Structures are given as structure tokens and as C-alpha cells.
Amino acid sequence: MQDNREPAVTISSIASAAGVSVPTVSRVLNGRSDVAPATRERVETLLREYGYRRRGSAQAAPAGLVDLVFNDLDSPWAVEIIRGVEEALNAEGLSVVVSAIHRRGSADSTRKWLDTLSARASDGAILVTTDLDSFLHAELQRLHLPVVVIDPAGVPDLDVPTIGATNWTGAVNATEYLIQQNHRRIGFVAGRPGIWCSRARLDGYRAGLEAAGIAVDPELVHGGDFDYASGFDAGRALLALHDRPTAIFAASDQMALGVYEAARQQGLRIPDDLSVIGFDDLPEAGWASPPLTTIRQPLSGMGTLAARTLVRLIHGETVESPRVELSTRLVRRSSVQALGPQDRFPA
Amino acid sequence: MQDNREPAVTISSIASAAGVSVPTVSRVLNGRSDVAPATRERVETLLREYGYRRRGSAQAAPAGLVDLVFNDLDSPWAVEIIRGVEEALNAEGLSVVVSAIHRRGSADSTRKWLDTLSARASDGAILVTTDLDSFLHAELQRLHLPVVVIDPAGVPDLDVPTIGATNWTGAVNATEYLIQQNHRRIGFVAGRPGIWCSRARLDGYRAGLEAAGIAVDPELVHGGDFDYASGFDAGRALLALHDRPTAIFAASDQMALGVYEAARQQGLRIPDDLSVIGFDDLPEAGWASPPLTTIRQPLSGMGTLAARTLVRLIHGETVESPRVELSTRLVRRSSVQALGPQDRFPA
CATH class of the missing domain: 1.10.260.40 (lambda repressor-like DNA-binding domains)
Incomplete structure (x- = not known):
């Protein structure tokens, strides 16, 4: 440029x-x-x-600046999004200011970020998994700052473009895949409660089962918080059931890795004794042993699209489709094994 | 502020x-x-x-800006450093512009980054694992831009403060720990050749063995590239040796995870049949199954110190200690098991 x-x-x-x-x-x-x-x-x-x-x-x-804002910079997740945003904005001659506003920590932090943002005369902001509450939304409107939200935490009812992934469809696909591999008792580890994508994944799991005529067993659905520890706890609980699942679908890769460890501690091998499928396709999924079959969310692609959408808003263009969900897809690795006839439960 | x-x-x-x-x-x-x-x-x-x-x-x-520059934004490594830099600069009212210059891709990319940097009137730059060659160094000097390098890729002979970790000492500690657990045949998977920290870790492994009176067996040292695939290849080769190692020290966590998978494919359990130790302590290390014992590099602390050092340079202060190495430490998890007397080789 x-x-x-x-x-x-x-x-x-x-x-x-x-x-x-x-x-x-x-x-x-x-x-x-x-x-x-x-x-x-x-x-x-x-x-x-x-x-x-x-x-x-x-x-x-x-020299244009765009703010990319995370609640916390505590997940390998973040680097995937940063990469997508940086590449797209760099191509437009814009630079990316990365910050964490630690919103759960204090309201002051949001206030401070808004002040810095306006002092810097940023051209726009991309917020990641933010609960865009009415305070934040009003402040951003007051600054007349173009905003795009990636993976909105809450129901996107405010007038801001959002970029997400097909969480519901991805969860249906994961469940269908396990059913195709002859699994019938499929455990589910849910994501953090109160976040929109968690609900969509749970609903997709239920829909996948019901479409195959399998009743949802509430005993097989366990709460989680997206992180490793909660996946480990859920895995331990599910594997301790009298009639334990033959497969577990965890709503994040980190939780799936926690399930791996719960299985190992109970002497169960993956995929021989338990099939596991995750959600996200972080680089870690491919580094697991065995490599984790998962539903890929196009995180860097979501970053790229958010950046391009923001550039259009900065240029005063309108965005025809304010809510976009990018497709997820199944990535088959080595953590799911088809059940043989002898392992199958009666249909 | x-x-x-x-x-x-x-x-x-x-x-x-x-x-x-x-x-x-x-x-x-x-x-x-x-x-x-x-x-x-x-x-x-x-x-x-x-x-x-x-x-x-x-x-x-x-509103001050500082550039944080990676070769590529392709590792979970990056987010740890971004977090440390962002927290420290945020406290000073400075904002962090994150970019990837893809130096291995093209020289144009460096040129373009330098142009953007100067157009933006950035107050300083932190370069991560960069081979600060004489071209880049001369250009940055021409801009009179304060610069700090984190984890320098080459020998830091240029007049720029560098922040690293005690790579040599960390590798000695990893090796000593395995020896304390009665291991004598200890394999080593080396990092990317030509990078300073790779050499330091290899030397530390050799020094640890020699201090315990164990001769270095060249057969037990295998090349790697820091990534999962190279760790997998090295693990497979080391485990195929006639007199295979009882423990493997991989010079990065990602390579250690590759060794896990090589072991799994050969039907070997960790830590029962093979002990593994890594280097870095990325979040992934704790999510491995079994959780990986490793040498912790304080990546976010390195980011914080680099940021504080840069702020001093921006304020025109001098830095008394231009080369700092922060301490590594052993993080014991579940991937190393002491050999019993029956497993031991004659001393």
C-alpha cells in the first residue's frame, strides 16, 4: 500500500x-x-x-487502527482469530490493536478500554465472545464506532453485525457421525451455561439423536464450562454410570481432552473402549493421542470475515447480511471407532 | 490513566x-x-x-502504540506472549499492535511492515523469535525506534536488549530429573536447527548426562523442528531402536505430544512403558493424557518484561542488563515414572 x-x-x-x-x-x-x-x-x-x-x-x-478485543487472552482459540483478523486487515493497510478487557473482572476495565479506544481514534472494533450489553453498546454508539462481534455470547438482539459458526448444525453432524458408527449410548458434555453457542450445541446433539429415533437420556448429558477440568469431571461422571456411554461428544476440544484423561485413569483406551468427538478443531486436537476427531469451527475464517465486514462499515458501506454463520465441518481423525455387531445395543 | x-x-x-x-x-x-x-x-x-x-x-x-511482531501467528505459544505484553503495556496506557511479518515467506513482507510501522509512528517494537539480521536492524535504527527482542533466534550480537529463558539450565534440569528417576537411556528430540535456544537445550541435555557420568549415545539424539509431526517422527525412530530409551526428553511440548502418539501407536503406555518430558509448558501440556511433565518457560512473564524494558527505552532511560534470561522450572505432572530396580540398566 x-x-x-x-x-x-x-x-x-x-x-x-x-x-x-x-x-x-x-x-x-x-x-x-x-x-x-x-x-x-x-x-x-x-x-x-x-x-x-x-x-x-x-x-x-x-494509519488506520482497528481494535480486536477479547474478554481474556487465555485460550489458544484467540491466536486463531488474531491470525485471521491480522491477515485481512493487513491486506487493507490497517493495523490490529489487540486487547483484553477482563470484563468479568471489573466494570472499570471496560470503561478504561473505552477511554483508550477513543483517545486513539480507532477506526472500528471487533469484539470476541462478548456479551454486548446495553451499556457497552450505548457507549460504542456514542463514539459512532463501527463494531462487529465474533461468536456473540448472548442472543444477538442489538443492531450490530455478528459472525458465528453453525453451532447447531455442527452438533447435529457430530451426533449423526457417531450414530453412523453404530453408537447408541452417546454422552454429551455441554459448554458454559448462558452462552448462546452452548445452547445451540446441546440442541444439535438432541436433534441428531431424535432424528435417528434415539431417546435423549438425561443421565448422559453432563454440564461443563468449555475447559479441560470440566471435561475431565464430566468424563469421570459419565464413565462411572452403570450403563456407560460407548461414545462421548464434548462441546469443546479442551473438554474432549479432559474426557481422554478421565478414560485413561479408568484404564479405558480411546478409541477401542470409548469413542470421543470434540468441537472447535484447535491445533491441539491434531496433537492429541490419539488425534481427536472433531467439528471444525473456521476460527481464522471467522476473524477474516469479521475484519472484511468491519472494513465495509468503516468505508460507510452497508452490510446486507448482519448475522452470518460460517459452516462447520467434521474432521475425522482417530478417536472414533465403529462399534461391531457384538458391541451394539439392540436398536 | x-x-x-x-x-x-x-x-x-x-x-x-x-x-x-x-x-x-x-x-x-x-x-x-x-x-x-x-x-x-x-x-x-x-x-x-x-x-x-x-x-x-x-x-x-x-495515544501510544507499540508493535508486537511475530514471524507467524501459528502457535499457541503466541497467545501467552501477547497476554504478558498486553497486560504490561495496558497498565502504562499503551496499546499493542500485533502483526505477523511472515519473514520466511518474503522479504517484501518485512519491507511492508516497516513502512506501516513508520506511517503509524509506533513508539517501539517487540520482535519475537526473530532473526534480527543486519537489514532489519539497520532499518529499525534508521527509524530510531526502540526495539526489544523476545527469544532471539540467532546469537544476540546486535545492540538490542533481548529477553529469553534459561534454555540451557532448563535442559540440564529435565535431564537431571530423569536421571534421579533412575533413567539411564534417555532419548532427546532436538528443536529446529539454527535457532539459538535449540542449541542451548541440546547442550543442556548433554551436560546433564555427562555430569551424572553417563556417556552421550548419538543414537539417542534425534533431530526435530519443534512441531508435533517432527516429534512423532523422532519418537517413532527412537522407539524402533534395538535398545530403546526408557525416557525421552523433547525440546518442545508439541514434540513431546508427537512422542506420545508414536508410543501409543507402538502399544506403549506413558508413563508405564516410557517416560516423556517436554519443554515450554504451554497450556496443552496440562491437557495431555497423561498430563505432561515439562520445563516451564515463563512466556507471559517474558512478554511482560519485554514490555517494561521497551517502556524504559521509550522514556529514554538506559537498560542496565541488555540480555536477560528468565528462569525455567520443572513442572511435575504424570508423564515420568521412576524405574524400579528390575528395569534399571547396570550403572
Whole structure:
């Protein structure tokens, strides 16, 4: 985009040439009085001589920034989305500011993020798995900042484009696949309660069973929180049932890995003694032993689409389809085994 | 930092109030001629009325940006570092621009990143596992941009602060621990050749063995590339040896997970039939089955320290210790088992 332009002179280079610190140059630029007159004059002369361009000033095209905001940067999940967003925005000459607002920690954190966002004059924001409540939504509207939400945590009833994955359909496909492999007693480990995608995956599991004429056994549905520990606990509980499942579908890869460990501790081999299927297709799924069969959410693709949608909003274009769900797909690896006739329960 | 300030008026809000697109407002701000005179006047009036602050202009404190640069955003590794950098810079009121320069892909990509960096007037940059070659170093010096390198890929002979981990000591500790558990035939899977930390870990393995009076058997040392597939290949080769190792130390967690899968495919259980130890302590290590014993690199701590060091450089302070290695430590989980007397080789 800017391949033939001379690199801009920075505050650091002025500071270096003037033999002063960067904060001193900033003080001069900001018109503050706590700078010795001789120093001020030297810096101002250099600013003119070097042709210093102020950020976003009339001489230079503003170097666009987009905020990519996570609740917490605590999952390998995040890097997949960052990659997709970064690639798409980079191609448009925009840069990605990544931040974590730790919303569950404190309301101050959201307030602080909003202040920084406006001070920086960001061109737009992509929020990830955020419960876009009315406070946050009102503040963003007040800033007239284009916003796109990836994987909305709550029901997307506010007027903001959202990019998700086909959580319900993916869960149907996972369940259908296990049924095709002759499994009938299929355990389910649910995602964090209160999050939209958790409900969609649970509903998809139920729909898949019912479509095959299999009644949902509430004993086989166990709560979880998307993380490894909750998958381990759920796996242990499901495998302790008198009539234990022959397959477990966990609503996240991390929980599926917890199920692996619960099975190992009970002396059960995967897939010989228990089939397991996950959801997400994080890189970890392929590194599991045995490699995990899972439902792929196109996380980096969701990042890319969110970025492209945001760019259209920044350019003042309208988005015809404000709620998009990208397709999930089954990725077959080695954690599911077909039951033989001797293992089958009577149909 | 800026909690009591009114949020700045953005280009978007001006565009919205004027009923024009954001690019139109940008054109007015940039003094371009392709705007209808009436539109220009309306926009300029609003810019004055709303008190629009240009980025970095004298009315507003510049909202500082720091670049965090990866070769590729392809590892769960990255999110750990991003978290550490983001927390530390956020506390200083600075924002983190994350980018991938795909240096192995093309030289153009580095050039393009440098151009964007200077156009954005970034206050500094943190480079991760970068081979800071003389071209890149010269360009960054030309921009007078403070730079810190995390986990330098090459010998850090250039005049730039680096933050690493005690790779050599960590590898000694891993090897000593296996020896304490009575292992004598200890395989080693090396990291990507040509990278400094790979050499340090190999040397630490050798030093640990030699300190215990165990000769290094070249047959037990296998090349790797840090990734899962190379760990799998190395594990398969080591386990196919006539006199196979009782323990394998892999120079990354991902390779250790590849060794897990190689063992599983040969019908070997971990830790009963084979002990495995990794290096990194990515979240994945705790999610393995069995959970992986490993050497913890404080990745988010390295990010935090790099950020704090950079802030000092930005403020014109000097850094007394330009090369810092943060301590690694052994994290014991369930993948190493002590050999009983019957399993031991004669000392």
C-alpha cells in the first residue's frame, strides 16, 4: 500500500537528533511549559527540518487502527482469530490493536478500554465472545464506532453485525457421525451455561439423536464450562454410570481432552473402549493421542470475515447480511471407532 | 490513566453527523480536492463544533502504540506472549499492535511492515523469535525506534536488549530429573536447527548426562523442528531402536505430544512403558493424557518484561542488563515414572 513512501520521522528520531529524551519531544509537541526554552527551540527546529508528521495530521494519510478485543487472552482459540483478523486487515493497510478487557473482572476495565479506544481514534472494533450489553453498546454508539462481534455470547438482539459458526448444525453432524458408527449410548458434555453457542450445541446433539429415533437420556448429558477440568469431571461422571456411554461428544476440544484423561485413569483406551468427538478443531486436537476427531469451527475464517465486514462499515458501506454463520465441518481423525455387531445395543 | 477525560470525537462520528461517509471526512482532513465545496464546509464546521482532535495533535496526548511482531501467528505459544505484553503495556496506557511479518515467506513482507510501522509512528517494537539480521536492524535504527527482542533466534550480537529463558539450565534440569528417576537411556528430540535456544537445550541435555557420568549415545539424539509431526517422527525412530530409551526428553511440548502418539501407536503406555518430558509448558501440556511433565518457560512473564524494558527505552532511560534470561522450572505432572530396580540398566 505504502511501498514507495519514505518512512515517517518518529518522535524517537527527533529526540535522538536533539540529544533529548522522547518525553521531552512529546512535551514540546503537546505545548507544555516544562521544557527549557533552548531545548524547545532545538526540538522545534528539528521537527521542522525533519518534516515530522503528526499522527493523522493533514500531511499524512491516517494509519488506520482497528481494535480486536477479547474478554481474556487465555485460550489458544484467540491466536486463531488474531491470525485471521491480522491477515485481512493487513491486506487493507490497517493495523490490529489487540486487547483484553477482563470484563468479568471489573466494570472499570471496560470503561478504561473505552477511554483508550477513543483517545486513539480507532477506526472500528471487533469484539470476541462478548456479551454486548446495553451499556457497552450505548457507549460504542456514542463514539459512532463501527463494531462487529465474533461468536456473540448472548442472543444477538442489538443492531450490530455478528459472525458465528453453525453451532447447531455442527452438533447435529457430530451426533449423526457417531450414530453412523453404530453408537447408541452417546454422552454429551455441554459448554458454559448462558452462552448462546452452548445452547445451540446441546440442541444439535438432541436433534441428531431424535432424528435417528434415539431417546435423549438425561443421565448422559453432563454440564461443563468449555475447559479441560470440566471435561475431565464430566468424563469421570459419565464413565462411572452403570450403563456407560460407548461414545462421548464434548462441546469443546479442551473438554474432549479432559474426557481422554478421565478414560485413561479408568484404564479405558480411546478409541477401542470409548469413542470421543470434540468441537472447535484447535491445533491441539491434531496433537492429541490419539488425534481427536472433531467439528471444525473456521476460527481464522471467522476473524477474516469479521475484519472484511468491519472494513465495509468503516468505508460507510452497508452490510446486507448482519448475522452470518460460517459452516462447520467434521474432521475425522482417530478417536472414533465403529462399534461391531457384538458391541451394539439392540436398536 | 485517562478516566476523567471525555471520549474524543472520531472521524466516524463526524461522518455520521454530516451525513457523509468516513472516507469523505478523511479527504477533508487530508486537504484533498475531490470533495464538493458544500460538503467540505459542512464537515469542517462539524470538525470545529465537535472539537475533533487529530491523532497525536497538540490538543491531545498521543495515544501510544507499540508493535508486537511475530514471524507467524501459528502457535499457541503466541497467545501467552501477547497476554504478558498486553497486560504490561495496558497498565502504562499503551496499546499493542500485533502483526505477523511472515519473514520466511518474503522479504517484501518485512519491507511492508516497516513502512506501516513508520506511517503509524509506533513508539517501539517487540520482535519475537526473530532473526534480527543486519537489514532489519539497520532499518529499525534508521527509524530510531526502540526495539526489544523476545527469544532471539540467532546469537544476540546486535545492540538490542533481548529477553529469553534459561534454555540451557532448563535442559540440564529435565535431564537431571530423569536421571534421579533412575533413567539411564534417555532419548532427546532436538528443536529446529539454527535457532539459538535449540542449541542451548541440546547442550543442556548433554551436560546433564555427562555430569551424572553417563556417556552421550548419538543414537539417542534425534533431530526435530519443534512441531508435533517432527516429534512423532523422532519418537517413532527412537522407539524402533534395538535398545530403546526408557525416557525421552523433547525440546518442545508439541514434540513431546508427537512422542506420545508414536508410543501409543507402538502399544506403549506413558508413563508405564516410557517416560516423556517436554519443554515450554504451554497450556496443552496440562491437557495431555497423561498430563505432561515439562520445563516451564515463563512466556507471559517474558512478554511482560519485554514490555517494561521497551517502556524504559521509550522514556529514554538506559537498560542496565541488555540480555536477560528468565528462569525455567520443572513442572511435575504424570508423564515420568521412576524405574524400579528390575528395569534399571547396570550403572
